[in-house]
Amino acid sequence: MPRLLHPDDFLGSAADIARALIGATLLVDGVGGVIVETEAYDRDDPASHSHAGPTPRNAAMFGAPGRAYVYRSYGIHWCLNFVCRESGHGAGVLIRAIEPTHGLDRMRERRGLENPRLLCAGPGRVGQALGIVHAFNGCRLDQPPFEVWAAAPDVPVSVGPRIGISKAVDVPWRFGLMGSRYLSRPMGLPSKPAKAF
DNA sequence: CCTGTGATCAGCT
DNA sequence: GCTGATCACAGGC
Structure with missing residues (x-):
């Protein structure tokens, strides 16, 4: 049985928590699924x-x-x-992709799309599928409409550079559920195939 | 498979 | 005025 996450579960480095959130379940008003991709950001980070x-x-x-x-x-x-939060302020984890498990019909409605693979494969898509609005800014994650359930132990996680940024591009703070087909993009591929001259 | 571009606007210089 | 923690769609190979 998983356990509901508490604010104390978010005390720690953004990278540690981003990794620990892979495999957790996020619901917003009962709609959501398993978090399969995250990125860490903190105050010392130019990105x-x-x-x-x-x-x-x-x-x-x-x-x-x-x-x-x-x-x-x-x-x-x-x-x-x-x-x-670890020592200072200004740390966060971007929710980049979710494997949809709850409220698929609601997500399809909001996204205007059938393919479950594309419902939540990217931070903007997650926002649309889960009905994220600016009014949720600052809301507690352990109270409605949010619910976050801890990941099972020993989830296999892959790591790589973050997507869509122009600073600190090599910092490996993107985390993914290994083998998931619900990522915004595959993990761990070389940015360009090596030339076999 | 890949690259290019428009949408659309808040924040910052 | 320009940049961005993005996405969808068009076109070319």
Whole structure:
């Protein structure tokens, strides 16, 4: 039996928590599934929204751990992070992909799409499929509409560089459920095939 | 398989 | 004014 995560479960480095969240189950108003891809961001990280310090947008990252940080991406999508904290403020885990298990019909409706593989394969898609809105920014993850259930022990996790950033591009803070077909992109492939000259 | 581009806007310089 | 923790779709091979 899994256990409901508590704010104390988000005390630790963003990378540790991002890894531990692989295999956890996230539900928003009963809709969601198994988290299969995450990325870590923290204050010392040039790629992080929190790197330059607190602003109105990133305020949730500097607030209590175990809460949501929701931001607008490219003017279009809502993306969901879990706020965590080790020593300082400004750390979070981006939820990048989910294997849909709960409320498939609701997700298909919201996404206008049948293929379960594409319902939640990417942070913007997760936001749309789970009905993430800006009003959830700062909300506790252990209270409605959120529910986060701990992963089973010994989940196999793969690691690689993060996606879609231009700074700290080699930091290996992207985590994935090994072998999952619900990732936003495959893990661990070389960025370019080696030339066999 | 791959690359290119439009959508659309908040935050920052 | 430009950049972005993105996505969908078009076109070429």
